[in-house]
Each structure stands twice: as structure tokens, then as C-alpha cells.
Amino acid sequence: MKKKRIFLIGIIILWIIIAVGVILSKQWTLSTGTRVLLETVPVDPRDLLRGDYVVLNYKIGTLDLTKINYKKQYYKPGEIIYVKLEPREKYWEAGEIREKKYIEQDGVYIKAKVKSFYEHNLRLDYGINSYFVPEGRGKDIETSMRSGSNNQVSVEVYIDRFGNAVLSKIYINDNEVKFN
Amino acid sequence: MQLYNAFLQLLILVLAASEHKGLSRIKGTLRLGGKIKMHYFSILLSLAFPLGIIYVIERLFFGRKKRFSRWLGKELPLWQDKNIISSEQADAILHFYGIKKGDLKKKMDMVKIVSLVGSVFVGLGIIFFIASNWQRVSSNLKTVILLGTTFITLYLGYFFSYEKEGWINLGKSLVLLTTLFWGASIALICQIYHIPSSENWYIMLLWAFPILPVAIFFENDYVYLLSSVLFIIWNFLYSYNNNLANYYYPLIIFGLLLPMAKSSIIGRRINILGLLASSMYCIYYKYEWLALIISIGLFLYYIIKKEEKFYLYSASISFVFWAFTYLNIRTKQPNFYFLVPLGVMFYLTYKDKLKESIVLCVGNLIIWINLTLYSFSQILNYKINTFDSVLLHSFIGLVLYSTGILSQNKEVEFAKVYKLLGFLITFVCVYFLSFKGIFQKLDQNLLYFYICLFLAVMAAILILGIYDFIKGYFKNKANRLELTAVMMVFIANLLFLFSAKTVVINTMLANILLISFAIISIALGVELQKPSIFNMGIAIFVLFIITRYIDITWELSEKSLFFIIGGLIMLIGGSFLEKQRRKIIQRMKSE
Numbered sequence: 225m226k227k228k229r230i231f232l233i234g235i236i237i238l239w240i241i242i243a244v245g246v247i248l249s250k251q252w253t254l255s256t257g258t259r260v261l262l263e264t265v266p267v268d269p270r271d272l273l274r275g276d277y278v279v280l281n282y283k284i285g286t287l288d289l290t291k292i293n294y295k296k297q298y299y300k301p302g303e304i305i306y307v308k309l310e311p312r313e314k315y316w317e318a319g320e321i322r323e324k325k326y327i328e329q330d331g332v333y334i335k336a337k338v339k340s341f342y343e344h345n346l347r348l349d350y351g352i353n354s355y356f357v358p359e360g361r362g363k364d365i366e367t368s369m370r371s372g373s374n375n376q377v378s379v380e381v382y383i384d385r386f387g388n389a390v391l392s393k394i395y396i397n398d399n400e401v402k403f404n
Numbered sequence: 405m406q407l408y409n410a411f412l413q414l415l416i417l418v419l420a421a422s423e424h425k426g427l428s429r430i431k432g433t434l435r436l437g438g439k440i441k442m443h444y445f446s447i448l449l450s451l452a453f454p455l456g457i458i459y460v461i462e463r464l465f466f467g468r469k470k471r472f473s474r475w476l477g478k479e480l481p482l483w484q485d486k487n488i489i490s491s492e493q494a495d496a497i498l499h500f501y502g503i504k505k506g507d508l509k510k511k512m513d514m515v516k517i518v519s520l521v522g523s524v525f526v527g528l529g530i531i532f533f534i535a536s537n538w539q540r541v542s543s544n545l546k547t548v549i550l551l552g553t554t555f556i557t558l559y560l561g562y563f564f565s566y567e568k569e570g571w572i573n574l575g576k577s578l579v580l581l582t583t584l585f586w587g588a589s590i591a592l593i594c595q596i597y598h599i600p601s602s603e604n605w606y607i608m609l610l611w612a613f614p615i616l617p618v619a620i621f622f623e624n625d626y627v628y629l630l631s632s633v634l635f636i637i638w639n640f641l642y643s644y645n646n647n648l649a650n651y652y653y654p655l656i657i658f659g660l661l662l663p664m665a666k667s668s669i670i671g672r673r674i675n676i677l678g679l680l681a682s683s684m685y686c687i688y689y690k691y692e693w694l695a696l697i698i699s700i701g702l703f704l705y706y707i708i709k710k711e712e713k714f715y716l717y718s719a720s721i722s723f724v725f726w727a728f729t730y731l732n733i734r735t736k737q738p739n740f741y742f743l744v745p746l747g748v749m750f751y752l753t754y755k756d757k758l759k760e761s762i763v764l765c766v767g768n769l770i771i772w773i774n775l776t777l778y779s780f781s782q783i784l785n786y787k788i789n790t791f792d793s794v795l796l797h798s799f800i801g802l803v804l805y806s807t808g809i810l811s812q813n814k815e816v817e818f819a820k821v822y823k824l825l826g827f828l829i830t831f832v833c834v835y836f837l838s839f840k841g842i843f844q845k846l847d848q849n850l851l852y853f854y855i856c857l858f859l860a861v862m863a864a865i866l867i868l869g870i871y872d873f874i875k876g877y878f879k880n881k882a883n884r885l886e887l888t889a890v891m892m893v894f895i896a897n898l899l900f901l902f903s904a905k906t907v908v909i910n911t912m913l914a915n916i917l918l919i920s921f922a923i924i925s926i927a928l929g930v931e932l933q934k935p936s937i938f939n940m941g942i943a944i945f946v947l948f949i950i951t952r953y954i955d956i957t958w959e960l961s962e963k964s965l966f967f968i969i970g971g972l973i974m975l976i977g978g979s980f981l982e983k984q985r986r987k988i989i990q991r992m993k994s995e
Contacts, residue, residue, distance in 0.1 A: 231617070232559065235618055236559075239551075239555070242614055246590075246594075276537065302647050302648060351600055354600035359535070359536040391598035
């Protein structure tokens with residue numbers, strides 16, 4: 225019986241470590257990261273485990289390589305790269321593409337996974353394309369930001385010095401969307 | 405086993421629910437109240453699908469024996485009560501069928517099912533609640549409450565399992581519930597930090613791994629199953645979302661889950677099925693090495709743990725998936741490496757006398773021949789037409805059947821399997837050849853021609869071998885009939901091979917061959933007093949008549965006449981035939 229109790233305690237500790245570990249890693253990004261505003265274009269599907277979410281497509285999601293500095297000739301899908309973000313007027317936009325070893329300490333770089341590379345268009349996944357909302361509320365947001373409407377949708381993202389990004393808030397015409 | 409089924413069913417329901425938009429909408433309507441009837445259909449669909457899967461699995465794994473032993477378990481005590489048999493005799497009967505007495509007593513405990521289903525329901529409820537992303541309570545508080553509940557449930561599960569006596573079922577159910585809560589906790593944390601759905605594999609991994617120690621230390625098979633299924637889902641999500649071969653999956657299964665399965669057959673087989681699914685997935689995504697690693701892993705497991713033959717069968721299947729993957733990557737490069745595992749499989753099959761495995765091995769060999777010929781045809785720019793392919797298989801069937809005759813009276817009893825396979829393949833081929841269309845517009849593939857020639861020589865050698873090696877073989881009338889059929893196929897095949905363009909004669913020949921099959925089967929059935937062979941002959945005959953009737957009369961303009969006359973012929977002829985058939989079988993049985 226004593227042995228079982230040790231296992232019980234061991235499992236509880238393991239689970240706490242995992243849960244707290246995941247939370248802390250994200251919380252660390254949120255608290256130490258640089259705050260960045262990004263411009264978006266959204267749609268609305270559903271996640272299998274976590275309910276409704278809004279899919280966000282970013283302006284920096286597709287990069288036109290004729291306008292941006294980059295090093296390599298070819299990027300293969302699944303490859304990890306870093307995109308330098310630079311503040312313009314209100315939103316932040318892509319500056320240049322780097323591989324990890326070249327990241328300078330001063331700039332803000334966001335980590336991205338290459339989705340496809342076709343002609344000079346590079347499509348990227350930053351791991352911030354789902355914004356989870358309370359059930360049934362995704363539709364409300366979506367209708368208020370259809371492509372025909374004049375609403376401007378943006379997103380607040382925190383990026384830590386390793387390039388990890390965490391989604392924080394969503395804005396419609398500079399007003400934060402709240403669900404309470 | 406029923407318990408496992410109930411659980412599996414619910415688990416699959418969760419998956420179906422999450423992917424199935426219908427069910428999410430049901431939830432929506434349930435919440436609004438009143439409008440439920442709209443979605444009965446989607447509920448039914450979501451239930452029918454997992455049930456179907458479970459039924460297939462059940463039939464595959466437990467099949468007839470389980471039902472029989474269940475029936476026997478009910479009847480035996482009854483017979484004992486009525487003094488038809490003594491208790492020793494009852495034991496002897498059980499022993500004869502290889503059923504242990506303990507198996508019969510493992511009756512389903514209603515309490516066990518109810519508590520298990522209850523815990524699954526509560527777990528699902530919590531997961532759905534998390535999915536609704538309720539915002540009245542702050543995220544921090546939600547996390548703390550959920551994690552707290554998880555740990556309290558874990559403690560209660562432990563308490564009822566080990567500290568308080570007489571509550572083991574409740575304890576086990578609570579432990580299962582905890583692992584569901586854990587999944588909900590992980591999903592909640594990922595929801596709070598907006599981890600995108602393309603990274604759901606991450607949730608699966610964080611769910612499946614930490615519950616493994618629970619399965620081991622608290623000896624909980626349900627948790628083990630849950631973890632196995634989660635790993636399977638993780639494997640596919642990871643592979644799909646990252647466009648990568650998931651080498652970690654076989655590593656985890658071979659290194660952790662299979663050794664942990666111990667005595668749980670269903671646990672072991674679920675993981676093996678997961679591996680096979682993964683290996684099949686490789687064909688489309690061209691993950692050659694992954695398929696090979698899985699195949700070799702399964703094979704090594706068989707070598708180490710001889711008692712589970714399922715390992716060898718699945719290794720056999722997995723190697724074929726690998727061969728397909730190889731072909732998909734390099735079409736113009738025939739895969740001769742495949743002969744190595746195939747040879748080893750044949751060797752082990754003979755050594756361990758496995759009848760099921762020989763079917764797989766022969767099947768693999770035939771598949772390999774086809775793949776290789778396809779590759780060579782691509783290299784040489786030859787077209788493959790149906791006729792070449794059918795004739796080739798007809799020769800293969802011939803060789804198999806002759807091998808079957810030759811391996812009679814040998815130590816390893818594969819003769820029947822070879823004969824059955826050989827007959828089935830040849831029969832299907834001859835049936836194809838009996839249609840006129842197949843011989844027309846021929847442009848023979850030279851490669852197939854030479855391979856057929858080679859097989860013909862092989863068949864000739866085997867047939868000659870029958871004369872030489874089996875003494876007294878021809879004194880038996882049944883054996884003479886058998887060999888007549890073999891010789892007929894041999895000669896007909898040679899004629900087809902060398903004069904493929906004589907359409908009318910060839911078609912007639914194939915039809916004569918088909919009738920001969922029917923006649924010889926009937927005669928053989930009578931001679932050997934075997935109703936099954938006799939019935940097969942009748943079946944071939946009926947098939948022949950129907951096919952030719954449709955063939956000949958289909959082009960007539962009067963379709964109604966075709967059906968009426970056809971139906972009448974079948975009614976009258978059928979009842980006559982059936983009467984005769986019954987008579988003969990009755991006579992066979994009475995003799």
C-alpha cells in the first residue's frame with residue numbers, strides 16, 4: 225500500500241510540473257515579450273477539443289520575397305525561419321527573413337514555419353492563427369469584420385526573445401473585444 | 405470484453421462528436437432547449453459509426469469462439485441439472501474446446517458498466533464544458549478549479565482502489581475519470597493561450613504521456629486503452645500537421661506501450677493496429693523508412709514473443725505496405741530487397757506451422773510479382789492489359805495447386821491451404837477468361853509472356869514431380885480426377901499463351917474449362933463423400949449458366965422477355981437442381 229501511495233504522489237507531482245510548465249512558458253512570453261500589433265483577415269470554424277475559435281490570417285502570413293531581404297534560394301515546407309518585425313505607423317510589418325543563428329539581440333523576431341513556397345510568395349505559419357472565443361460568439365465577431373465591411377481588425381501579440389509568439393487580445397476598430 | 409467495447413464506443417463517440425459538426429450543433433440546441441428533434445439523425449449517425457467499427461473489431465478478434473463458449477457456458481449447467489451429463493463430463497467438454505472455467509464466470513457486472521459509463525459521461529461533460537469557453541470565471545480560477553478536481557479525483561480513485569475494501573470498481577472508474585479530467589485541463593490551458601488547432605497533436609501528447617504512469621502503477625486497463633488511442637490520434641495529427649514522418653510513434657509503441665500491455669490482448673492489438681495504420685499512411689506520404697522500421701519492429705517482436713502470432717501477421721502486412729511505399733517513390737526501380745523479409749516469413753511460417761501466415765505469405769509473393777512486373781513494364785514501356793494479368797495469375801494458381809498436391813503427406817500440413825488458394829485464383833481467372841471481351845484487341849506484353857512461360861515450365865516440373873514422388877497416387881480415382889483438372893488448366897493456359905488472338909476458340913475453351921470445373925468438383929465431391937466440394941461444383945455450374953445467359957441475351961432489345969424467361973428458367977431449374985442436390989447429399993450423409 226505504501227508503494228502505491230508513493231506512486232500517487234509521484235503522479236500528482238508530475239502532472240503539476242507539466243501543467244505549470246506549459247502555463248509558465250506561455251506566461252513568460254506574455255510578461256517578458258515585446259507587444260506587437262498585427263493586421264488580420266478572419267474566418268470562423270470550430271476546433272475539435274476546445275470549442276469555437278476565430279481563424280486569423282495575417283498580413284505578414286504571406287511574404288512577397290521581391291520586397292523583402294532574405295538569404296536562401298529555397299525554403300522547404302516545414303522549415304523553421306525567423307521574420308524580423310518592424311513598427312510602421314500603427315501595425316508591425318515584416319522586415320527581413322533570417323535563420324536562427326543570425327538573429328541579432330536588438331530586433332524583434334518572430335518564429336515561423338514555412339507552409340509553402342511558390343514563385344516568390346512565401347506562406348508562413350506563426351502558431352497564432354486561432355483565437356478561442358466563447359461558444360457561439362465567433363459568428364458575431366466574424367460578421368462584424370467581413371471583407372466588405374470597413375471594420376479594421378487587429379491583434380495584440382507578445383513575442384519573446386526566442387521568437388515565440390502568444391496571442392493576447394483581439395481588437396475591432398481599436399476597441400478590445402471582450403466576452404463578459 | 406463487453407466492458408472494453410462500451411468504453412471504446414464512448415471514446416470513439418467523443419472523436420466523432422468533435423469532428424462531426426452535427427453533434428456540436430446538437431449540443432447547441434440542447435442548451436437552447438426544445439429544438440432537439442432536428443438532430444436525431446446526426447445522433448444516430450454518430451452512434452452507428454463507432455458501433456460499426458466495434459462490431460468489425462469484435463468479429464475479427466473474438467469471432468465465433470466467444471459466442472460459442474458463451475452459449476456453452478449457459479447450456480452446460482442446464483445439462484448437469486437435468487442429469488444429461490455429469491460434472492466430470494462437463495469439465496471434459498470444456499477442456500475439449502479449450503475453454504477455461506474461469507472464462508465462463510467472467511460475467512458482466514452491471515455495477516461495473518454503470519460506474520464506468522458514468523465516469524466517461526462526467527469526463528465528456530467536463531470536456532464539452534471547457535469547449536464552451538465560459539467566461540464568467542477568470543481563466544486562472546478555472547485552471548485551478550479543474551486541476552484541483554483532477555487531483556482530488558485521482559486521490560479518491562486511489563483511496564477506493566487500495567485503502568478502502570470492496571470498492572474496486574468505483575476506484576477504477578474514478579482513476580479513468582481522472583485521466584479524462586487531465587485531458588480537459590490540458591485542453592483548457594491550450595485554449596487560454598490560444599495554441600492553434602494545427603497543434604492539437606501537442607495536446608494529445610500532453611494527454612497521452614502523463615496518464616501512462618497511472619495505467620502502470622494503478623494497473624488500470626481502461627487508462628491504458630485511452631492512452632493507446634490518444635497516441636494513435638497524436639501520430640496522425642503530428643504527421644499531418646507537420647508534414648513529417650513520425651518516427652517517435654513506433655519508438656513509443658515498441659519501447660513502452662507493447663511491453664506494458666502484458667496480458668491484455670486487446671490492448672496489444674489496438675497498438676498493433678495503430679502501427680499498421682501508420683505503416684499504411686506511409687504509402688501516400690512516401691515515408692519509406694518509417695514503414696520499414698515498423699515492419700522490422702513487428703517482426704522482431706514476434707521473434708522475441710512467440711506466443712502472439714498476431715505480430716507475425718501484422719509484420720507480413722506491414723512489409724507489403726513498405727513495398728507499395730517503395731514503388732510509389734521509385735516506380736522504375738523493382739524492389740528486390742522485399743525478397744529478404746518474404747523469404748524469412750516463409751521460413752518462419754514453415755518452422756512454426758502457421759496456416760494463417762502461409763496465406764499472407766503467398767499473397768505477399770503474388771503482390772510482389774505484380775509490383776515488380778509493373779516496374780519492369782514501366783522501364784520497358786510495355787503496356788499491361790487485363791488478359792496478360794489474368795493469364796499470369798491463372799498460371800500462378802496452377803503452380804500453387806500443384807505445390808499443394810506435392811506437399812500432401814508432408815510433415816507441415818499446408819497442402820489444403822495451397823490447394824484452396826490455387827483453386828480460387830485459377831477459378832477466378834478462368835471465369836474472367838470465359839468472357840469474350842477479354843481476348844479482343846490484344847497487344848501482348850512480352851514480359852508477361854516470358855514470365856508465364858517460366859511459370860508453365862515450373863508447373864510442368866511440379867506435375868512431373870507428382871508422377872515421380874508420390875507413389876500410388878494414381879490408383880485413387882479422386883486423385884486422377886484432380887490431376888485431370890490440373891492438366892486441363894495447364895494445356896488450356898498454354899494454348900491461351902501461344903495463340904492469344906484466336907478469340908472465338910479461346911473463349912470456347914475457357915467456357916469448357918469452367919464446365920469441367922463444375923463437373924469435376926461434383927464428381928470429386930461424390931467420390932470423397934464431401935458435401936462442400938460437391939456444393940461448390942453445383943455453385944460453379946449455376947454461376948456459369950447465369951453468366952452465359954446474361955451474356956448472350958443482354959443485347960436483345962426486349963429486356964422484359966430477358967428477365968421473365970431468365971427468372972422462369974432459374975425458378976424451375978433451381979428447384980430441380982436443389983432437389984437433386986439434397987438427394988445426393990442425403991445419400992452421402994447416410995452412407
